[in-house]
Amino acid sequence: MNTTTDNWHEVETTARRILGDEIVAHIDQCRQTSEPQSHLIGVLHKIQAQHGYLAEAHLDAVAQLMQIPAAKVAGVASFYHYYRLQPRGRFLINICLGTACYVKGADRVAQKLIEELGIQFGETSTDGVFTLEGSRCLGTCGLAPVLMIDNEVHAQVTPDQVPVILEKYLSRVRRESHASSGPTGSLTPLRRLP
């Protein structure tokens, strides 16, 4: 598909600024295939992986570049649970709320997380370190209850272990901010796009 609009150059420059070169190049590739629109879900995954969430500006840029109505892009982004429409913290905590984990006491682990972090599901702690989310099943039901922090799976978690696990990540953040010069260091997880 090579249909472009008159102001294509302008559209592309803006998109490049918002999405980054790598994603624009990926969209270009998708546009060369026989069913360009079918790559929408994959494109949104790439953006979320890179930017942590899907901002309105991202969705608009995708709609323009892929020549898909903005309403449809937004519709897809909001339909699928995996997409996050709000910025996330430095670490993403995903606690499994699937059946196997539930019968092994995941609700109590979740309760402990809520208490320790002082936030509900879908929220980010005020220091911007943790975002808490629930998942349907992480596929490691045999080790239930499980929780995943970024890509690390913690197995057979008890409520008592929650503070210990969280501390491990907090100390990582402290080390990082020590390593960099400024007082808040590299920790700017809540930066929103314009």
Add this chain to the structure above:
Amino acid sequence: MNSTVSDQYRALADQAERARDRQKPGEKILIQIGSATCENAAGSVDVLDEFRKHIAASGREDIVLRRTGCTGRCSREPIVGILVPGKMPVKYERVDRPLVHEIFTRHILQGEPVLARILDGPLEKLSQHEILTCQSNRCGWEGAESLQTALARRLGDLGITPDQVRITAASCFGACGLNQLGTCSHMLVRPDKVLYRVYNEDDLDEILQEHVIHGHTVDRLKVVEKTVGRKFFEMYGDVAFFNRQSRIALRHNGIIDPESIDEYFHYRGFQALSTVLSKGDPQWVIDEVTKARLRGRGGGGYPTGQKWSMAAKAAEKTRYIICNADEGDPGAFMDRSMLESDPFNVVEGMIIGGYAIGANRGFFYIRAEYPMAIRRIDGAIRQCRERGLLGKNILGSGFDFDLEIRLGAGAFVCGEETALIHSIEGERGQPRIRPPYPTESGLWGKPTVINNVETFANITAIVNYGAGWFSRIGTAASGGTKVFALAGKILHTGLVEVPMGTTLREIVYEIGGGVAGGKQLKAVQTGGPAGGCIPAKWLDTPVDFDTLAKAGSIMGSGGMIVLDEDDCAVDIARFFMTFSQDESCGKCTPCREGTTRLLEILDRITQGTGTLADLEKLERLAKLIKKSSLCGLGRAAPNPVLSTLEHFRDEYIAHVTQQRCPAKKCVALVHYEISAEKCVGCTVCARNCPVTCITGARREAHIIDQVRCIKCGRCFEVCRFDAVQRL
């Protein structure tokens, strides 16, 4: 027959074998380490690292590390296998860094296995030989007693002790299809990997005298055909948990390196594809799959041969094949394990399927929650392209086929085939009314076949070992095996593959080890949010698509959650309803509104504010939703409610008439009290209570302030004197 295809296949297989031989695997000590999402979660990365350091420090070049997928023994991971040439393989459980040191210094360097930490151990002593006898129904022999009993007796007569020979019950080795049924039995002697066909007691004696005592193989009775079971047992079968299974779809899991195509070739990889392409007849493949009586493993159980045949007959020539790897059913993880541990097998199954239906493009639809599975399938596709097993003119047959990966994005309904198609097309994943079925009008309006991961994983075995063999495993209605994911309150959580028709009791007790912690089994939940609870009294139900449906549940994708006396039937129904209500795509009213109303009623009941009339309402509404919803999600969502109402009605009644939860699970209906007699005043509970509502002086009985108590149960868990009571 197309000789170009078999020549090209041989050339590729030889090339792979040479690459493997260069590492001289036969002469080396092999350390197998699991690498899969579950293994990594359990800590296998550290284990790998520790072994690497030990090998480097020892300077030995005859010790190699091999990465494998997962064996399906979740509760015992990380698992490490040690294969010393000429010795029985040994597997260790729950390996950590200190144990690596012990294994390395004692087992590998000094030849003394660490018996205390052996999988499902500890063992007193390793036997020199192990004889596995088939317990499955097609084996039989002249003797009046079973082969196993006769064997035990004869060993006793000969004065052979269990130190020398261990006897293990095994299920079908897959050798029976090659001979007359019921006239002979099969047994495998390890570590020599010799499979014998035994007709009578004289045969048995000859094997014991010649093989076990003198070490000579009895060629006369040896099974020469290559069977599925053989390779499997030589690598694997040191543990009762595995020996009771018949692993077909899982046959390579935990054995081969999932990232190496050379290794896959070594285990007859792509031989099925070569057979199919050299025959050059798609209809032959469809006939074989039909004869095998393979039924779809994704839940519906539709005959696969029939589905393929419909697509193959379509007038439209552009066709697609899709592998459904969405595995949204919480508690099921067999598809993940197969994708991560044996990706080439699934890929090969798809190429064969594509050939059978005349498709040139295939799609893997994988849920985004499975990053390692995505990586492994991506790697497998790339390696297949490099060897010309995907792309144009595969093996010189003239058949073009390629695969693409498309990702899910966390919507359970996308497992439904029409929703899945919309999702691949880049749309919101909402189902549509069928007919037309995808085989007629699917992806981009073209004929499309969608099959589950496990369905594809069985294809290569059917081609390699024969449709007749496959169909005889299992029941009259469905051939082969089914993989179940055991989770919940069971001792051995993990993956179990057994012939269709195996009873729940065998799965739960004989393989799964029964309920953990000595509690009473309450029910087995099968089929996830679309299934139901099978009560303990029905444990002798043979597991098959039709029998489970009769028991008010469904086979589903094979998730089995074991529930014990501490689980409340109403609470489980409410849990699943929360799930279905949340996952309803909202397209049709009965499902969208109906699940919300059902959930409200269930919430009321678990809160203790339900009435008897609510039970009637539940039932009526549930039946209505089942009848009038558009897709399988809505049509099956009421099943957990209906099945618990049927089998555990008394619990519902206790909730609504006495405001009592018999399992003491529903938070609103329990409270905690401290028994003044039992309390020693240790203060542990008071220090652990999150709302500090427990008072009492040291060494005096403590008291809970019922008004402020949030019923979190912490005090109950931490009291070591059983003084806190849940009432």
